[in-house]
Amino acid sequence: MTKRVMKVPTPPPPLVTPVGLALSDSEKAGALADSLEAQFQPVTVSSVPAVIEMVDLALQSYVETPPSEPKLTNPDEVREAIRGLKVGKAPGPNGIPNRALKHLPMRAVLLLVQIFNAILCTHHFPPVWKHIRMISILKPWKDPAQPSSYRPISLLDTIGKLFEKFVLTSILYEVSERGLLRDEEFGFRPRHSTSLQLARLVERITRNFGERRLTDAVFLDVAKAFDTVLIEGLFYKLTVLNSRRTLSTSFPHTFGVGRSRRPS
Numbered sequence: 001m002t003k004r005v006m007k008v009p010t011p012p013p014p015l016v017t018p019v020g021l022a023l024s025d026s027e028k029a030g031a032l033a034d035s036l037e038a039q040f041q042p043v044t045v046s047s048v049p050a051v052i053e054m055v056d057l058a059l060q061s062y063v064e065t066p067p068s069e070p071k072l073t074n075p076d077e078v079r080e081a082i083r084g085l086k087v088g089k090a091p092g093p094n095g096i097p098n099r100a101l102k103h104l105p106m107r108a109v110l111l112l113v114q115i116f117n118a119i120l121c122t123h124h125f126p127p128v129w130k131h132i133r134m135i136s137i138l139k140p141w142k143d144p145a146q147p148s149s150y151r152p153i154s155l156l157d158t159i160g161k162l163f164e165k166f167v168l169t170s171i172l173y174e175v176s177e178r179g180l181l182r183d184e185e186f187g188f189r190p191r192h193s194t195s196l197q198l199a200r201l202v203e204r205i206t207r208n209f210g211e212r213r214l215t216d217a218v219f220l221d222v223a224k225a226f227d228t229v230l231i232e233g234l235f236y237k238l239t240v241l242n243s244r245r246t247l248s249t250s251f252p253h254t255f256g257v258g259r260s261r262r263p264s
Contacts, residue, residue, distance in 0.1 A: 052230070092131075
Protein backbone atom coordinates (compact mmCIF):
# COMPACT_ATOMS: atom_id res chain seq x y z
CA MET A 1 0.00 0.00 0.00
CA THR A 2 2.81 2.43 0.88
CA LYS A 3 4.57 1.75 -2.42
CA ARG A 4 1.37 2.46 -4.32
CA VAL A 5 0.76 5.76 -2.49
CA MET A 6 4.36 6.97 -2.83
CA LYS A 7 4.65 6.05 -6.50
CA VAL A 8 4.56 9.11 -8.74
CA PRO A 9 2.62 8.46 -11.97
CA THR A 10 4.58 8.95 -15.16
CA PRO A 11 2.92 11.52 -17.43
CA PRO A 12 2.12 10.21 -20.92
CA PRO A 13 4.51 11.41 -23.63
CA PRO A 14 3.45 13.72 -26.50
CA LEU A 15 1.59 11.99 -29.30
CA VAL A 16 2.55 12.29 -32.93
CA THR A 17 -0.34 13.40 -35.16
CA PRO A 18 -0.54 14.36 -38.87
CA VAL A 19 -0.65 18.06 -37.87
CA GLY A 20 2.16 17.95 -35.30
CA LEU A 21 2.67 16.99 -31.66
CA ALA A 22 -0.23 16.66 -29.22
CA LEU A 23 1.04 18.12 -25.93
CA SER A 24 -1.94 19.03 -23.75
CA ASP A 25 -4.42 16.54 -22.33
CA SER A 26 -7.18 17.78 -24.62
CA GLU A 27 -4.94 17.46 -27.68
CA LYS A 28 -3.94 13.93 -26.68
CA ALA A 29 -7.58 12.98 -26.14
CA GLY A 30 -8.42 14.32 -29.59
CA ALA A 31 -5.54 12.41 -31.17
CA LEU A 32 -6.65 9.17 -29.52
CA ALA A 33 -10.26 9.79 -30.61
CA ASP A 34 -9.19 10.36 -34.22
CA SER A 35 -7.09 7.20 -34.15
CA LEU A 36 -9.97 5.13 -32.80
CA GLU A 37 -12.39 6.56 -35.35
CA ALA A 38 -10.03 5.54 -38.14
CA GLN A 39 -9.70 2.03 -36.69
CA PHE A 40 -13.45 1.55 -36.24
CA GLN A 41 -14.32 2.07 -39.90
CA PRO A 42 -16.04 -0.98 -41.43
CA VAL A 43 -14.12 -2.80 -44.14
CA THR A 44 -15.26 -1.65 -47.60
CA VAL A 45 -15.57 -4.16 -50.43
CA SER A 46 -17.51 -4.11 -53.67
CA SER A 47 -20.39 -6.19 -52.29
CA VAL A 48 -20.92 -4.12 -49.12
CA PRO A 49 -23.49 -1.58 -50.47
CA ALA A 50 -25.79 -4.36 -51.70
CA VAL A 51 -25.34 -6.32 -48.47
CA ILE A 52 -26.05 -3.23 -46.34
CA GLU A 53 -29.24 -2.51 -48.28
CA MET A 54 -30.44 -6.09 -47.82
CA VAL A 55 -29.62 -6.01 -44.11
CA ASP A 56 -31.39 -2.67 -43.61
CA LEU A 57 -34.55 -3.91 -45.31
CA ALA A 58 -34.58 -7.12 -43.29
CA LEU A 59 -34.04 -5.29 -40.00
CA GLN A 60 -36.72 -2.71 -40.84
CA SER A 61 -39.17 -5.56 -41.41
CA TYR A 62 -38.08 -7.04 -38.11
CA VAL A 63 -38.67 -3.72 -36.33
CA GLU A 64 -42.23 -3.53 -37.63
CA THR A 65 -43.02 -7.04 -36.35
CA PRO A 66 -44.65 -7.02 -32.88
CA PRO A 67 -42.20 -8.36 -30.28
CA SER A 68 -42.92 -11.41 -28.20
CA GLU A 69 -43.67 -11.26 -24.50
CA PRO A 70 -40.37 -10.89 -22.59
CA LYS A 71 -39.36 -12.96 -19.60
CA LEU A 72 -39.33 -10.63 -16.60
CA THR A 73 -36.85 -10.76 -13.75
CA ASN A 74 -37.46 -10.93 -9.99
CA PRO A 75 -35.68 -9.83 -6.78
CA ASP A 76 -34.03 -13.21 -6.25
CA GLU A 77 -32.43 -13.14 -9.70
CA VAL A 78 -31.23 -9.57 -9.23
CA ARG A 79 -29.71 -10.33 -5.81
CA GLU A 80 -28.01 -13.43 -7.20
CA ALA A 81 -26.56 -11.40 -10.07
CA ILE A 82 -25.30 -8.75 -7.64
CA ARG A 83 -23.60 -11.41 -5.51
CA GLY A 84 -21.71 -12.56 -8.60
CA LEU A 85 -20.25 -9.12 -9.32
CA LYS A 86 -16.50 -8.64 -8.85
CA VAL A 87 -15.66 -5.85 -6.43
CA GLY A 88 -12.34 -5.04 -8.12
CA LYS A 89 -13.94 -3.77 -11.34
CA ALA A 90 -13.62 -0.04 -12.03
CA PRO A 91 -16.90 1.92 -12.22
CA GLY A 92 -18.26 3.75 -15.24
CA PRO A 93 -19.28 7.39 -15.68
CA ASN A 94 -21.74 7.36 -12.74
CA GLY A 95 -18.95 6.35 -10.34
CA ILE A 96 -20.99 3.61 -8.62
CA PRO A 97 -18.68 0.65 -7.87
CA ASN A 98 -19.81 -2.97 -7.63
CA ARG A 99 -18.98 -2.90 -3.92
CA ALA A 100 -21.79 -0.36 -3.42
CA LEU A 101 -24.29 -2.57 -5.27
CA LYS A 102 -23.48 -5.45 -2.94
CA HIS A 103 -24.66 -3.33 0.02
CA LEU A 104 -27.98 -2.26 -1.48
CA PRO A 105 -31.01 -2.75 0.82
CA MET A 106 -33.98 -4.78 -0.38
CA ARG A 107 -35.92 -1.60 -1.16
CA ALA A 108 -33.24 -0.55 -3.66
CA VAL A 109 -33.16 -4.06 -5.15
CA LEU A 110 -36.91 -3.89 -5.72
CA LEU A 111 -36.47 -0.56 -7.51
CA LEU A 112 -33.85 -2.17 -9.78
CA VAL A 113 -36.30 -4.97 -10.54
CA GLN A 114 -38.92 -2.40 -11.57
CA ILE A 115 -36.41 -0.58 -13.79
CA PHE A 116 -35.19 -3.78 -15.44
CA ASN A 117 -38.71 -5.06 -16.08
CA ALA A 118 -39.76 -1.69 -17.50
CA ILE A 119 -36.85 -1.90 -19.97
CA LEU A 120 -37.88 -5.43 -20.94
CA CYS A 121 -41.51 -4.40 -21.47
CA THR A 122 -40.87 -1.14 -23.32
CA HIS A 123 -37.82 -2.44 -25.26
CA HIS A 124 -36.02 0.81 -24.52
CA PHE A 125 -32.44 0.75 -23.21
CA PRO A 126 -31.48 3.98 -21.34
CA PRO A 127 -29.05 5.94 -23.55
CA VAL A 128 -27.09 7.04 -20.48
CA TRP A 129 -26.01 3.42 -19.94
CA LYS A 130 -24.33 3.49 -23.36
CA HIS A 131 -21.92 6.23 -22.28
CA ILE A 132 -18.45 5.06 -21.29
CA ARG A 133 -15.41 6.27 -19.42
CA MET A 134 -12.50 5.32 -21.64
CA ILE A 135 -8.97 4.65 -20.43
CA SER A 136 -6.13 4.20 -22.90
CA ILE A 137 -3.57 1.49 -22.09
CA LEU A 138 -0.25 1.29 -23.93
CA LYS A 139 0.12 -2.01 -25.77
CA PRO A 140 3.25 -4.05 -24.95
CA TRP A 141 6.34 -3.21 -27.01
CA LYS A 142 4.57 -0.39 -28.87
CA ASP A 143 5.79 3.15 -29.52
CA PRO A 144 4.18 5.38 -26.84
CA ALA A 145 4.29 8.38 -29.18
CA GLN A 146 1.86 6.78 -31.68
CA PRO A 147 -1.90 7.06 -30.91
CA SER A 148 -2.49 3.64 -32.52
CA SER A 149 -0.25 2.06 -29.87
CA TYR A 150 -2.92 2.45 -27.19
CA ARG A 151 -5.72 0.00 -26.43
CA PRO A 152 -9.03 1.56 -25.31
CA ILE A 153 -10.61 0.19 -22.12
CA SER A 154 -14.30 1.09 -21.99
CA LEU A 155 -15.85 1.38 -18.51
CA LEU A 156 -19.64 1.15 -18.54
CA ASP A 157 -22.03 1.95 -15.71
CA THR A 158 -22.36 -0.97 -13.30
CA ILE A 159 -26.18 -0.95 -13.23
CA GLY A 160 -26.35 -1.13 -17.03
CA LYS A 161 -23.88 -4.02 -17.02
CA LEU A 162 -26.00 -5.73 -14.36
CA PHE A 163 -29.02 -5.56 -16.65
CA GLU A 164 -26.98 -6.89 -19.56
CA LYS A 165 -26.31 -10.02 -17.50
CA PHE A 166 -29.99 -10.93 -17.77
CA VAL A 167 -30.01 -10.38 -21.53
CA LEU A 168 -26.87 -12.50 -21.86
CA THR A 169 -28.42 -15.27 -19.76
CA SER A 170 -31.45 -15.29 -22.05
CA ILE A 171 -29.29 -15.43 -25.17
CA LEU A 172 -27.08 -18.23 -23.81
CA TYR A 173 -30.16 -20.24 -22.80
CA GLU A 174 -31.63 -19.86 -26.28
CA VAL A 175 -28.32 -20.84 -27.89
CA SER A 176 -27.99 -23.89 -25.67
CA GLU A 177 -31.60 -25.06 -26.06
CA ARG A 178 -31.54 -24.79 -29.85
CA GLY A 179 -27.99 -26.09 -30.29
CA LEU A 180 -26.88 -23.07 -32.32
CA LEU A 181 -23.18 -23.53 -31.47
CA ARG A 182 -20.97 -26.50 -32.21
CA ASP A 183 -19.33 -28.29 -29.30
CA GLU A 184 -15.96 -27.18 -30.66
CA GLU A 185 -16.84 -23.50 -30.09
CA PHE A 186 -15.16 -22.41 -26.85
CA GLY A 187 -15.15 -18.60 -27.06
CA PHE A 188 -17.28 -16.77 -24.47
CA ARG A 189 -19.00 -19.93 -23.27
CA PRO A 190 -19.33 -21.07 -19.66
CA ARG A 191 -17.26 -24.10 -18.65
CA HIS A 192 -15.22 -23.81 -21.86
CA SER A 193 -11.79 -22.55 -20.88
CA THR A 194 -8.62 -22.15 -22.93
CA SER A 195 -7.00 -24.96 -20.94
CA LEU A 196 -9.76 -27.38 -21.93
CA GLN A 197 -9.39 -26.42 -25.59
CA LEU A 198 -5.62 -26.98 -25.43
CA ALA A 199 -6.15 -30.34 -23.75
CA ARG A 200 -8.60 -31.28 -26.49
CA LEU A 201 -6.07 -30.33 -29.18
CA VAL A 202 -3.26 -32.29 -27.52
CA GLU A 203 -5.53 -35.31 -27.16
CA ARG A 204 -6.45 -35.16 -30.84
CA ILE A 205 -2.81 -34.89 -31.94
CA THR A 206 -1.73 -37.73 -29.63
CA ARG A 207 -4.51 -39.98 -30.88
CA ASN A 208 -3.58 -39.30 -34.50
CA PHE A 209 0.06 -40.11 -33.72
CA GLY A 210 -1.00 -43.44 -32.34
CA GLU A 211 -3.07 -44.14 -35.43
CA ARG A 212 -0.27 -42.97 -37.76
CA ARG A 213 -2.40 -40.14 -39.09
CA LEU A 214 -1.51 -36.52 -39.83
CA THR A 215 -3.02 -33.57 -37.98
CA ASP A 216 -3.69 -30.37 -39.91
CA ALA A 217 -4.26 -27.08 -38.11
CA VAL A 218 -5.12 -23.62 -39.41
CA PHE A 219 -4.62 -20.61 -37.11
CA LEU A 220 -6.32 -17.42 -38.27
CA ASP A 221 -5.77 -14.13 -36.43
CA VAL A 222 -8.01 -11.38 -37.80
CA ALA A 223 -6.77 -7.92 -36.83
CA LYS A 224 -9.46 -5.64 -35.34
CA ALA A 225 -12.23 -8.07 -36.25
CA PHE A 226 -14.85 -6.61 -33.91
CA ASP A 227 -13.79 -3.01 -34.58
CA THR A 228 -14.58 -3.28 -38.29
CA VAL A 229 -17.49 -5.73 -38.30
CA LEU A 230 -20.92 -4.64 -39.54
CA ILE A 231 -22.90 -4.71 -36.28
CA GLU A 232 -26.23 -4.63 -38.11
CA GLY A 233 -25.07 -7.74 -39.97
CA LEU A 234 -24.75 -9.58 -36.67
CA PHE A 235 -28.32 -8.61 -35.75
CA TYR A 236 -29.44 -9.74 -39.18
CA LYS A 237 -27.93 -13.18 -38.62
CA LEU A 238 -29.79 -13.44 -35.32
CA THR A 239 -33.07 -12.63 -37.07
CA VAL A 240 -32.32 -15.34 -39.64
CA LEU A 241 -31.99 -17.77 -36.73
CA ASN A 242 -35.45 -16.59 -35.62
CA SER A 243 -34.17 -15.60 -32.18
CA ARG A 244 -37.23 -13.50 -31.42
CA ARG A 245 -37.20 -14.25 -27.70
CA THR A 246 -33.56 -13.26 -27.26
CA LEU A 247 -33.69 -10.14 -29.43
CA SER A 248 -36.96 -8.69 -28.17
CA THR A 249 -35.30 -7.46 -24.98
CA SER A 250 -32.35 -5.76 -26.65
CA PHE A 251 -33.13 -4.99 -30.28
CA PRO A 252 -33.94 -2.81 -32.10
CA HIS A 253 -34.65 -0.05 -29.59
CA THR A 254 -31.60 -0.89 -27.50
CA PHE A 255 -29.05 -0.32 -30.24
CA GLY A 256 -30.93 1.28 -33.13
CA VAL A 257 -30.96 0.29 -36.77
CA GLY A 258 -28.85 3.12 -38.17
CA ARG A 259 -25.13 2.56 -38.65
CA SER A 260 -22.81 4.46 -36.34
CA ARG A 261 -19.38 5.21 -37.80
CA ARG A 262 -17.81 6.86 -34.77
CA PRO A 263 -17.22 4.96 -31.52
CA SER A 264 -19.05 6.43 -28.54
